Amino acid sequence: MFDLLIRNATLPDGRSGIDIGVRNGRIAAVEPGIAAEAGEVIDAAGQLVSPPFVDPHFHMDATLSLGLPRMNVSGTLLEGIALWGELRPTLTHEALVERAMRYCDLAVSKGLLAIRSHVDVSDPRLVTAEAMLDVRERVAPYIDLQLVAFPQDGYYRGPDAEAALTRALDMGVDIVGGIPHFERTMADGARSVEALCRIAAERGLMVDMHCDESDDPLSRHVESLAAETVRFGLQGRVTGSHLTSMHSMDNYYVSKLIPLMAEADLRVIPNPLINMMLQGRHDSYPKRRGLTRIPQLMEAGLTVGFGQDCVLDPWYSMGTGDLLDVAHMAMHATQMGSGADKRALFDAVTVNSAKIMGLDGYGLEVGCNADMVILQAKDPAEAIRLRPHRLKVIRRGKLLAEIAPEVSRLSLDGRPARVDPADYAPRHAS
Numbered sequence: 100m101f102d103l104l105i106r107n108a109t110l111p112d113g114r115s116g117i118d119i120g121v122r123n124g125r126i127a128a129v130e131p132g133i134a135a136e137a138g139e140v141i142d143a144a145g146q147l148v149s150p151p152f153v154d155p156h157f158h159m160d161a162t163l164s165l166g167l168p169r170m171n172v173s174g175t176l177l178e179g180i181a182l183w184g185e186l187r188p189t190l191t192h193e194a195l196v197e198r199a200m201r202y203c204d205l206a207v208s209k210g211l212l213a214i215r216s217h218v219d220v221s222d223p224r225l226v227t228a229e230a231m232l233d234v235r236e237r238v239a240p241y242i243d244l245q246l247v248a249f250p251q252d253g254y255y256r257g258p259d260a261e262a263a264l265t266r267a268l269d270m271g272v273d274i275v276g277g278i279p280h281f282e283r284t285m286a287d288g289a290r291s292v293e294a295l296c297r298i299a300a301e302r303g304l305m306v307d308m309h310c311d312e313s314d315d316p317l318s319r320h321v322e323s324l325a326a327e328t329v330r331f332g333l334q335g336r337v338t339g340s341h342l343t344s345m346h347s348m349d350n351y352y353v354s355k356l357i358p359l360m361a362e363a364d365l366r367v368i369p370n371p372l373i374n375m376m377l378q379g380r381h382d383s384y385p386k387r388r389g390l391t392r393i394p395q396l397m398e399a400g401l402t403v404g405f406g407q408d409c410v411l412d413p414w415y416s417m418g419t420g421d422l423l424d425v426a427h428m429a430m431h432a433t434q435m436g437s438g439a440d441k442r443a444l445f446d447a448v449t450v451n452s453a454k455i456m457g458l459d460g461y462g463l464e465v466g467c468n469a470d471m472v473i474l475q476a477k478d479p480a481e482a483i484r485l486r487p488h489r490l491k492v493i494r495r496g497k498l499l500a501e502i503a504p505e506v507s508r509l510s511l512d513g514r515p516a517r518v519d520p521a522d523y524a525p526r527h528a529s
């Protein structure tokens with residue numbers, strides 16, 4: 100007897116005709132043709148059933164603030180940082196919580212059930228950290244929210260940032276952040292990496308830094324981050340977010356750098372939507388794409404997870420809460436178009452990011468949490484192509500969100516009466 104039985108699922112690994120039995124909020128069976136009774140039965144009708152989407156790089160304190168106090172006219176990173184600086188003194192606990200909670204509603208509807216959010220700790224009032232800790236508690240029944248203490252204005256460059264970061268960690272913020280490329284000098288950046296890794300080692304915390312988010316081919320902070328990770332014995336617990344300067348680095352140098360990153364088991368989080376928008380701003384033509392070396396990093400065995408970074412905030416006027424939009428952009432920007440490539444991109448918005456966040460019980464194996472999403476698509480490649488409806492979003496065996504399938508009715512003489520976009524899947528895709 101199961102609490103919930105999902106029939107006829109296709110799994111991301113390609114197995115089809117699979118039933119998933121759920122008992123006490125956990126997956127109790129994954130096999131074809133389960134005969135047992137169940138309190139509730141859902142027919143997946145051969146559609147893809149995936150573990151939930153995971154966003155390992157977000158800014159929950161800034162989301163949905165687009166237009167406050169004005170729009171980012173140039174669309175650059177620096178105008179975005181300046182705009183956020185104007186908005187920051189006016190932020191209140193209530194408004195921050197309200198926006199974040201509203202965003203989380205959207206996230207759940209998209210099957211996004213785990214988020215790592217950076218929290219700006221540059222303002223010594225720490226109203227952002229207080230509000231996000233409140234949100235973490237409120238959404239805990241349905242979203243795993245991790246918080247990173249992020250010194251947006253620089254750890255050494257921002258006044259009061261050192262003390263504020265320490266206080267945010269004391270308040271319960273989970274992870275140590277940084278922004279070495281924004282410090283005044285390359286030397287200060289390297290010093291900040293050392294200091295922040297030391298804090299993480301002393302407190303037993305993970306590290307996730309905005310790192311080398313520039314087009315500067317001579318930026319060297321990811322090298323420092325890898326070296327300090329090894330020096331402090333933090334292998335597997337440190338993440339470099341963005342790493343866009345790697346796109347412009349000399350190939351010879353990168354041939355030394357990537358093995359250093361692998362030695363440190365550095366986790367990598369590219370943010371394809373925002374970086375396609377922000378990078379290459381000083382280029383005329385040819386114009387660089389400004390995304391880190393995703394295929395090379397994956398090939399070297401590094402764990403690569405994709406983040407959204409921003410939704411409707413001073414840096415990015417787009418965003419939908421849908422990690423499949425991120426994978427879709429990554430597919431184009433990296434030209435990773437083969438079947439195997441698309442599987443790897445799907446992993447980058449699901450299992451890889453779950454590993455980066457260290458989520459327990461994530462996955463579709465027996466014993467995992469009964470957290471899953473039924474998509475109106477046949478397989479991961481089709482999910483990236485269609486960015487389809489999330490038909491059911493389930494957590495711990497309970498339905499959190501659902502939507503009717505997208506089906507258009509047609510009135511065309513001699514043509515079919517209905518169109519289901521998922522029916523257009525290629526027959527021999529791989």
Ligand SMILES: [Zn+2]
Nearest residue numbers: 158217309408
């Ligand atoms: Zn960010």
